[in-house]
Amino acid sequence: xxxxxxxxxxxxxxxxxxxxxxxxxxxxxxxxxxxxxxxxxxxxxxxxxxxxxxxxxxxxxxxxxxxxxxxxxxxxxxxxxxxxxxxxxxxxxxxxxxxxxxxxxxxxxxxxxxx
Amino acid sequence: xxxxxxxxxxxxxxxxxxxxxxxxxxxxxxxxxxxxxxxxxxxxxxxxxxxxxxxxxxxxxxxxxxxxxxxxxxxxxxxxxxxxxxxxxxxxxxxxxxxxxxxxxxxxxxxx
Numbered sequence: 001x002x003x004x005x006x007x008x009x010x011x012x013x014x015x016x017x018x019x020x021x022x023x024x025x026x027x028x029x030x031x032x033x034x035x036x037x038x039x040x041x042x043x044x045x046x047x048x049x050x051x052x053x054x055x056x057x058x059x060x061x062x063x064x065x066x067x068x069x070x071x072x073x074x075x076x077x078x079x080x081x082x083x084x085x086x087x088x089x090x091x092x093x094x095x096x097x098x099x100x101x102x103x104x105x106x107x108x109x110x111x112x113x114x115x
Numbered sequence: 116x117x118x119x120x121x122x123x124x125x126x127x128x129x130x131x132x133x134x135x136x137x138x139x140x141x142x143x144x145x146x147x148x149x150x151x152x153x154x155x156x157x158x159x160x161x162x163x164x165x166x167x168x169x170x171x172x173x174x175x176x177x178x179x180x181x182x183x184x185x186x187x188x189x190x191x192x193x194x195x196x197x198x199x200x201x202x203x204x205x206x207x208x209x210x211x212x213x214x215x216x217x218x219x220x221x222x223x224x225x226x227x
Contacts, residue, residue, distance in 0.1 A: 004158070031213065033213070033214075035215075035217075040219065041219055042119070042121075042204060042206075042216075042217035042218050042219045042220060043159070043204065043206075043215070043217040044217070045214040045215065045216070048213045048214060050213075055213070056212065056213060056214065059214070091158055091159075093158070098213045102147075102149060102161050102164045103161075104161060104215075105158075106158030106159050106160070107158050108156060108157050108158050109158060
């Protein structure tokens with residue numbers, strides 16, 4: 001597609017439920033990143049994929065968070081047993097190759113609210 | 116610890132004047148610094164970057180200055196236009212890693 005697509009755009013879930021967030025990167029972009037932005041804060045790195053493997057998952061906050069990427073395309077971020085502190089905008093970005101950040105194209109994000 | 120800080124949550128500037136957005140950092144492992152612009156309900160878009168070995172980079176109305184001794188960078192927009200109203204994020208790229216460290220953002224409002 002023309003840009004990075006994320007779905008859903010908004011998600012309200014009850015505490016304790018699992019959620020899945022989806023990212024469709026730009027076709028041909030081998031690098032994919034997940035960030036999140038909590039209220040009043042900057043973007044926080046979660047995980048980086050090169051192809052289908054994740055060389056850096058150091059930003060995942062706990063073992064309730066996991067992500068996968070298949071076919072060097074779609075990625076899914078899963079949060080199990082959601083907590084209120086998980087409420088944030090989750091942003092996905094892709095780039096043609098790993099770089100210094102100027103090649104990142106971000107999606108519009110998924111706003112997750114845990115009630 | 117906050118490695119990249121934008122201490123001004125908001126800034127209001129008159130159209131046609133200069134906008135100056137500031138950013139401080141503590142990590143010496145950044146090899147590039149970047150500025151992103153974000154409109155509501157959209158993802159951030161890349162604006163301009165600067166290598167840590169440079170002290171200035173200019174692109175049209177946008178200039179970024181880097182003062183390594185002070186660990187400070189700034190983004191100058193001149194002249195400011197109403198379409199520049201957005202949230203601006205400063206970010207550092209960690210050398211050898213594929214991750215950016217972002218500041219909290221500054222909301223810039225350009226008044227007509």
